[in-house]
Amino acid sequence: MKKTLALLLALIMMFSLTAQTAFADEPITLDVIICQYGPNTNDWFLGKGMDGSNFVEKFEAANPDIKLNLEVVSWNDVHQVVDTRIANNNAPDILNIDTFSEFVPDGLLMPVKDYCPEDLFNDFFPAFIAESVIDDTVWAVPDLASARALFYNVDLLENAGVEVPTTWAELEDACQAIIDYYNGDVYPWGVDMTTDEGQACFAYYAWGNGGGFVDADGNWALNTPENVEAVKYVISLVNNGFTNPNPATETRYDLQDMFSAGKLAMLLTTNQLPTYVSDKGGEVKMATAGIPANEGKTGSSVGVMDRVMAFKDDSAPDQAKRNEAIGKFLKFFYDPENYVGWVSMEGFLPAVNSAVEALVASDPSFGAWLDVLGTCQFYPAAKAEWATVRQGVTTVEQEALIGGDIQAGLDALQAEVAG
C-alpha cells in the first residue's frame, strides 16, 4: 500500500514538474489595451507607423517568449470595454487609461513594484509617480502627459490693441475690447463645459482663485467660497457674451477648430494645439501665456496624465514569469528609441527623464512645456470618488449655465463624496 502511495506521489511530482517545464517553454501572451490618442495610435502599435513596422512586431521580435494580444480602443469606448471585461472576469494584463483609483478597492491591480524594473521606475518623473499612490503603494505608471496653458491669436489681439490678460479683471476688459473691435465676429474666450472637459474648466478657474478639488490635507473641498466664486466668474463670462455660444456642447475640438479658423481669440487648451492646427492646415500666429487668475491669486497650469497599469491574474500558471513579461513590455515601451517617437507623434509630453534630451533636441518648444509641466497641478485621480467628482462639477457648471444654484450644487456634491 505504502509503495503504491509513494509511486503515486512520485508520479504526481513528475507530472507537475513536466507541466511546469511545459508552461515554462510556452510563450506567455499578454492582453494589452491601449487608448486611441489620435489617428496615428493604431498605426504605431499595429500598422506600419513605426519605421514601416509596428510596436507589436518589434516587441515580439525582441522578446520571442512573449506574445502580445494588443487592442487599440477609442476613448469613447474604453471604460465600457474594460468594465465589461472585469465583470466577465477577463481583465486585460496591461491597461493604458486615465484613471486607476476605481480598480484599487476591489484588489484588481498589482502594485507597480511587483513588475516594473527598478531602473525604469527611477526614470519616471517623481511628481508624476506621486499622483498614482494610494495607501503608500504605487498602482500605475504615467505613460504621457499634457499641460494646459492660454493660447492666443497674436494678430487678433494686436489688431484690437489688447494686451494678454493675466488677471480675471484684465480678461474681462480684453474680452470687451475684442467684442467692440470685431463687432462680435470673433469670440474672445473659449469655454468647454462638456462632459469631456468640464472638470478642466472647473480646475482652470478654481485653482486660479485659490480653491480646487481638495484641501491641504487632501480631503474633498468642493463647496468652498473660492470654488463658488470661480464657477460664478466663468458663468458670467458666458452670460456677458465673451465666449463661444454653447459651452455645454462645444467640445475642445470645436473650440480648436474655431481658433484655427481665426474665429476665437483666446483658448485654454493643451500643448498639442500647434500640432492640431497645423494638421488641420490652419495658419494662425499663436503664442502662449499663463492661465489668468483672480486678483492677488496665483494661477496654476493644469497637467493631465494618463497611466499604464497591470491587473492581477490569479489563474496565470507562473506569476513570476508573467510579472517579468509585463516588466519587459514596459522596458521596451519606455526605451527612448521607441518612446520618443510615440510621445512626439501625437504632440504629448514625456513621463520619463531618459526621453527629455532627445525630445528637446527634436523640438526645442518641448523644453518650455516641460518647465510648465513642472509647475502643474494634477487632478486628484488617486481618490476613489474622482469619477463622481469629475462628472459632478461638470453638472454643476452646466446647471449654472441655465440658472442653477452653484452653491447648492457644490454642497450636494461635497455631501455625496465626503459623506
Add this chain to the structure above:
Amino acid sequence: MNSPLNRRWWEPYLWLLPSMLLISVFVIFPIIIVFKLSFSEISKAGVIGGYIGFQNYKDAVNLPAFKTVMLNTFWWVVSVVGSSTLLGFIIALVFNQKFKGRKIARAILVFPWATSLVIQASVWNYIIKYEYGSLNSVLLNLGVIKQAINWRSSYQIEFIWECGVGIFVTVPFVAFCVLSGLQSIDESYYEAATVDGAGFWDKLFKITLPMVRPQLTVSTVLNIIYVFNSFPIVYTMTKGAPAHKTDTMITYLYMLSFYERKKGPATALSVIGFLILCACSGLYMITVMRKEEEQ
C-alpha cells in the same frame, strides 16, 4: 387514429429550436442577468458583490436627474413615434400614387433609415452648427437671414432638434410598413366606395386606415421599442447636456454607469426601462387587438 400529422408533432418544435436557442442565449439569458445584477452590489470597477435588495432601485429613483430624464424619455418616445407615424402614413399615401420617378423617390426615402444613426446625428450636428453650419451658410447666401442664427440657443431647442432627427430617421420605416399594407388593398374597395359617393376622407377612414391597421400596429410597437432604446442620436448631439436636461433614459444610464461609475443604479434603471417598455408595448398591442376583434 395515429395520423402522419400526429406522428410528426415534434416537427414544428424542431424548426423553432434554433431560433429559440438564439433567443434564449442572446435575449432571455441577458435579461435574467440584468435582473439579478439590479439586486446586487456592484463596485465602481464593475465587480459584482452580494444581494442588496432594492437598494439600487432606491438610489436610482432618488437621483436628482431621475424625474427630468423620465419626462424627457416620455416626450422623446411620444413625439418621435407619434410624428413619424403620422408623417410616414402621409408619405406612404403619396408614394402609393402612380407618378413619374416613383421608384427613385422610394429609393431616396430609404436613405435616412439605412444610414447609421451616428452618421445621421453627426451630419445634423454640422447642419445646425452656429459657426460653420450649412443651414446658416445656405440661408446667408440666399439672403434669407443677415446674421447667423444660433439654432441651439437653449436646451429645449436642442431637445427639439434631437426629436426632429429621431423623426427624420424613423419616418421611412413607417412609410414602408404602411406602403406594403396599402399595396395589398384591392382597388375594387375604392371603386365601390366611389360608386356609393364616398369622398377622400370617407375612403381614408373607412377603407385605408382599417386595412393598414396591422402594419401600423407592427410599426408602432417596433418603433416604441426602437425609439425608447435609441442611444446614438442623443449621445452624439448633446451627450445629455446641459446637466442631463436632454438625456433620455438610455443615454442617462450609460453616463451613470461609465462616466459616473454608479453601476448599481444604472442597472436598476435598465430594468425599470425594460418593464416600462413591456407595459407600453403590451398595452398598445392588447388595445389594438381588442379593437380588431370587436370589428
